[in-house]
Amino acid sequence: MGKSRNFFHLHLVSDSTGETLMTVARAATAQYEDVEAIEHVYPLVRSARQLEQVISEIEASPGIVLYTLVDTELAERLEQAGRRSASPCVNILSPVFSVFQSYLNVQLTGRVGGQHALDxxxxxxxxxxxxxxxxxxxxxxxxxxxxxxxxxxxxxxxxxxxxxxxxxxxxxxxxxxxxxxxxxxxxxxxxxxxxxxxxxxxxxxxxxxxxxxxxxxxxxxxxxxxxxxxxxxxxxxxxxxxxxxxxxxxxxxxxxxxxxxxxxxxxxxxxxxxxxxxxxxxx
The missing domain is CATH 3.40.50 (Rossmann fold)
Structure with missing residues (x-):
């Protein structure tokens, strides 16, 4: 008889396509047996109005929140909502940005979707x-x-x-x-x-x-x-x-x-x- 699976809500909030988030989230989830994420993906979140809709869905189905939001005001608003609903929020690029900034001694440009430029x-x-x-x-x-x-x-x-x-x-x-x-x-x-x-x-x-x-x-x-x-x-x-x-x-x-x-x-x-x-x- 197979083991029962444990499900949890995983909210992925991005101001770009969300591909980075999905890759990281699935790589992490794969390391846990008998656990399966119910993914909620929110791409192209770039306004307060869009974020409010996301927050309402997080509050309805609390879980883990991973995000990549360049706008600091939107990021802080999401973090506050996460604390209210006991949903841990993680900016997955934050530690990477910190290392780059410390090593290169340059400021973050904050360019939304920069990796998808038409270059x-x-x-x-x-x-x-x-x-x-x-x-x-x-x-x-x-x-x-x-x-x-x-x-x-x-x-x-x-x-x-x-x-x-x-x-x-x-x-x-x-x-x-x-x-x-x-x-x-x-x-x-x-x-x-x-x-x-x-x-x-x-x-x-x-x-x-x-x-x-x-x-x-x-x-x-x-x-x-x-x-x-x-x-x-x-x-x-x-x-x-x-x-x-x-x-x-x-x-x-x-x-x-x-x-x-x-x-x-x-x-x-x-x-x-x-x-x-x-x-x-x-x-």
């Missing part, structure tokens, strides 16, 4: 995302070497979401499926600038994901197809490993990895790849 980095990420979407699932292989990363993998190894995540980090990522009896595009074997990496998973994991995919599509006619056959899946994985061994391409097993963890490993490999390219050009 060169922003447009670089948009360009990477456009490239990635155009090169999903083996499309437009003619300019593969314009990619930063070329991701290979058999069906249901999370190639597309991983590439989209990489694009949001500014990397142009193309993905190419490895399909039995279908040759890979010849352009793949002539790339010089792009880093080629493959993803695999266990036979059990791939079979499970493929089965769920078929069920979601109501594609019952494929139930006995080789697509779900364990021996066929094992052959596909072996083919991937053999190809990468011959070419010297790295392989990442994503069986127990989240997309974020897979992307982090790819970005680490790409930094080493990029450094090696620079060394070649300068030597």
């Amino acid at each position: 060169a980095d922003y447009f670089h990420r948009i360009d990477a995302l456009n490239f990635t979407m155009l090169h999903d699932d083996g499309q437009i292989p003619g300019n593969l070497d314009e990619a930063d990363v070329v991701l290979l993998g058999i069906s249901r190894t999370s190639k597309t979401p991983t590439c989209i995540y990489l694009a949001n980090r500014g990397l142009k990522a193309a993905n190419i499926p490895i399909v039995p009896d279908i040759p890979l595009p010849p352009q793949l074997f002539s790339v010089r600038r792009a880093m080629v990496v493959a993803v695999i998973a266990s036979v059990e994991r791939i079979q499970q994901v493929r089965q769920n995919r078929i069920l979601s599509l109501n594609a019952g006619s494929f139930a006995n197809d080789t697509y779900l056959d364990r021996r066929q899946i094992a052959r596909e994985i072996a083919t991937t490993r053999k190809l990468c061994a011959e070419r010297g391409w790295p392989v990442i097993d994503v069986t127990r990895r989240s997309i974020e963890e897979t992307a982090a490993e790819i970005m680490s490999l790409y930094r080493a790849h990029k450094s090696a390219l620079v060394d070649q050009l300068t030597s």
